[in-house]
Amino acid sequence: MKKKNKTLGLITLLVYVFLIGPLLVIAAASFSDTNYLTFPGQGFTLRWYAQVLTVSSFIKAAQLSLFIALAGTAIALLLGLPAAYALNRFRFRGKETIKTVFLSPVLIPCIVLGFIMLRYVVNQYSLEVIPSLLIGHTLLSIPYIMRVVTSSLANFDFAVEEAACNLGATRTYTFFHIVLPNIKSGIASACIMAVINSFNNVSLSAFLTGPGVSMLPIEIMSYVEYHFDPTIAALATILMVTTLGVMLLIEKTLGLQSVV
Amino acid sequence: MRKKSRIWLLLVLPGVFFVVFFMLIPLFSLCFGSFYGEAGFTLSNYFKLFGDRYFQQVFVRSLRLSLLSTAVCAVLGFPTAYYISKYSRHKGMMMAFAVFPMFTSPVIRSFSWMVILGKKGIVNSFLVSIGLFAKPQSLLYNEFSMTVGFVQLFLPQMILSLIGVMDNIPDDLTLAAGNLGATKLRSFFHVIFPLSISGLVTGSVLVFTGCMTAYTTPQLLGGTDTRVLSTMIYQYAMSLRDWTQASVVAVVMIVVTMAVSSAFNSLSRRINPMA
Numbered sequence: 001m002k003k004k005n006k007t008l009g010l011i012t013l014l015v016y017v018f019l020i021g022p023l024l025v026i027a028a029a030s031f032s033d034t035n036y037l038t039f040p041g042q043g044f045t046l047r048w049y050a051q052v053l054t055v056s057s058f059i060k061a062a063q064l065s066l067f068i069a070l071a072g073t074a075i076a077l078l079l080g081l082p083a084a085y086a087l088n089r090f091r092f093r094g095k096e097t098i099k100t101v102f103l104s105p106v107l108i109p110c111i112v113l114g115f116i117m118l119r120y121v122v123n124q125y126s127l128e129v130i131p132s133l134l135i136g137h138t139l140l141s142i143p144y145i146m147r148v149v150t151s152s153l154a155n156f157d158f159a160v161e162e163a164a165c166n167l168g169a170t171r172t173y174t175f176f177h178i179v180l181p182n183i184k185s186g187i188a189s190a191c192i193m194a195v196i197n198s199f200n201n202v203s204l205s206a207f208l209t210g211p212g213v214s215m216l217p218i219e220i221m222s223y224v225e226y227h228f229d230p231t232i233a234a235l236a237t238i239l240m241v242t243t244l245g246v247m248l249l250i251e252k253t254l255g256l257q258s259v260v
Numbered sequence: 261m262r263k264k265s266r267i268w269l270l271l272v273l274p275g276v277f278f279v280v281f282f283m284l285i286p287l288f289s290l291c292f293g294s295f296y297g298e299a300g301f302t303l304s305n306y307f308k309l310f311g312d313r314y315f316q317q318v319f320v321r322s323l324r325l326s327l328l329s330t331a332v333c334a335v336l337g338f339p340t341a342y343y344i345s346k347y348s349r350h351k352g353m354m355m356a357f358a359v360f361p362m363f364t365s366p367v368i369r370s371f372s373w374m375v376i377l378g379k380k381g382i383v384n385s386f387l388v389s390i391g392l393f394a395k396p397q398s399l400l401y402n403e404f405s406m407t408v409g410f411v412q413l414f415l416p417q418m419i420l421s422l423i424g425v426m427d428n429i430p431d432d433l434t435l436a437a438g439n440l441g442a443t444k445l446r447s448f449f450h451v452i453f454p455l456s457i458s459g460l461v462t463g464s465v466l467v468f469t470g471c472m473t474a475y476t477t478p479q480l481l482g483g484t485d486t487r488v489l490s491t492m493i494y495q496y497a498m499s500l501r502d503w504t505q506a507s508v509v510a511v512v513m514i515v516v517t518m519a520v521s522s523a524f525n526s527l528s529r530r531i532n533p534m535a
Contacts, residue, residue, distance in 0.1 A: 004347065005343065005347050008339050008342060008343040008347060009343060009347065011336075011339045011340060011343070012339070012340045012343040012344065012348075012354075015336050015337075015340045015415070015419075016340075016354075016357060018336075018411075018412060018415075019357070019358065019361050019412060019415060019416065020357060020360070020361065022369065022372035022373060022375075022376055022412065023360075023361065023364065023368070023369070023372060025372055025375055025376055025382070026368065026371070026372045026375060029375055036380065037375050037378075037380075038375075038380050039375055039376070039381070039382050040382070078274075079274050079275035079278055080275055082270075082271035082272070082274075082275070083271055083272045083274075083275040083276070085271060086267075086268040086271035086272050087272070089268075090265070090267070090268035092268055092269075098272055098276060101276055101279050101280065101284070102275060102276075102279060104279060104283065104284065105279065105283055107518075108283070108287065108514065109469075109472070109473035109490070109510075109513055109514065109517065110473065110475070111473060111475045111490045111493055111494065111510075111513075112290075112473075112493070112510045112513060112514060113283065115290075115493055115494075115497050115506060115507075115510055116283070116286040116287055116289070116290045116510070117282065117283075117286060118497070119286070119289075119290075119497075119503060119507075120285070120286035120289045120290070121282055121286055135282050138278070139278075139279065139282060139283055142275065142278075142279065171267075196363050199365075200363075200364075200365040200366065200367075202365075202366065202367060202475060202476045203473075203475040203476070203490070206475065206494065206498075207494075207497070207498070217365055217366075217367045217476075220365075220367050220368070220371070221367055221476070221479070221480065224367075224371055224374065224480065228374075228378075232371065233375070236365075236368040236371065236372075239364070239365065239368065240364055240368065243360065243363045243364055244360065246363070247356065247359070247360060247363065251356070
């Protein structure tokens with residue numbers, strides 16, 4: 001039976017107000033019928049939401065951010081999934097080193113990653129903006145894929161795979177029909193985490209975006225530096241509601257515990 | 261019958277090649293480059309940097325803000341995590357509410373403090389109305405607003421790491437301590453706290469490295485005279501185009517975050533009674 005503890009309960013409540021409150025403030029301010037951002041707002045209007053859709057740089061940046069996050073994660077999956085499988089399935093030396101290599105992008109500060117990519121990859125090989133963003137965001141996603149897929153493979157009983165092989169299935173067939181279906185929820189949660197992380201990333205994109213090609217978080221940052229109207233609050237609210245939707249979807253399908 | 265198969269090589273190699281080529285080689289180039297001057301190998305880039313007053317201030321500020329934010333996160337996170345782990349009836353929902361900010365862009369989260377702490381913000385109007393401020397003044401673009409931003413940004417990580425270990429502490433232990441005559445407070449400090457240290461350390465490492473390397477929050481909530489290492493790297497690299505200095509700062513950032521993380525970890529191994 002759970003007991004009560006009022007002091008702890010109050011502290012927890014205040015901490016959550018501190019964590020969530022600012023986000024609610026933004027949501028509330030997005031409906032304010034004033035030309036500047038204020039909370040508590042005055043009046044009620046949806047015009048800032050209409051306004052967001054007319055700013056073409058936001059729309060373009062949002063499309064690019066989504067594309068880069070999805071494509072980068074897809075490439076990371078193509079590179080990471082086979083490797084995670086091999087690390088769990090086969091015996092060979094240097095496993096720990098290889099694993100460290102795959103996890104290393106998360107150990108390097110993002111801001112440093114952006115800088116070294118710009119200096120030693122983009123400038124060295126004169127890469128265009130889109131390919132450089134794609135490479136950078138693939139690097140961001142690889143550790144997520146590696147970590148989650150490895151742990152779901154660790155729970156997979158490879159005896160099942162051997163049984164399939166003994167019954168005459170080929171290696172490839174077994175992988176796609178036996179192994180993959182068993183770890184698909186792990187893969188799904190890894191991909192969702194990776195996409196969200198990549199979509200929200202600032203420090204890497206700050207180095208890799210170029211003139212006329214921007215990512216949504218960068219676009220928002222430069223907008224806030226010069227404007228202080230509720231447009232950004234409306235955009236932020238749209239993004240937060242989307243996040244909430246994704247979280248509910250995860251909770252319904254995979255369970256939130258599997259993701260964090 | 262098992263013949264030596266090399267198939268694993270084929271599966272591992274593309275990914276390894278990708279990370280090595282696009283990240284690890286550039287990383288080594290960064291380190292080597294930072295030790296190179298006109299006359300070959302030299303430490304002069306580092307001497308120059310550490311002799312620079314401006315860099316010293318930035319370096320100390322980064323450390324100070326990160327340590328302060330870590331401490332605040334620990335103080336706020338500990339009771340919260342304990343409550344959620346042992347008392348809350350809506351644990352799943354509480355966890356979800358801690359995760360939600362983590363999934364929300366740091367740009368939005370920093371921006372929310374610009375609304376709250378700005379001149380027209382709610383904190384200002386409150387402080388003016390109770391007469392603490394004569395007129396609204398900006399609470400932004402200083403170390404205070406940066407710390408607030410950092411704490412809000414990384415507190416969820418601390419809470420979740422602590423819940424992770426606290427969930428594994430059996431309730432019987434505190435019951436036993438109580439039966440043996442320990443007060444609640446005493447059993448907390450002698451049973452719960454020592455057993456939660458590993459989570460506290462994991463959380464602290466996450467918060468500390470997060471603060472040391474965060475770029476968005478100091479960029480939006482800090483000012484030009486409160487730069488930290490990350491904004492300094494960006495300034496050197498993109499505004500001043502001084503790539504050598506940017507490299508040196510980047511190496512310093514990597515070394516400091518790694519050194520502090522491993523120090524924290526060895527500390528936790530030493531004081532953890534269960535290890």
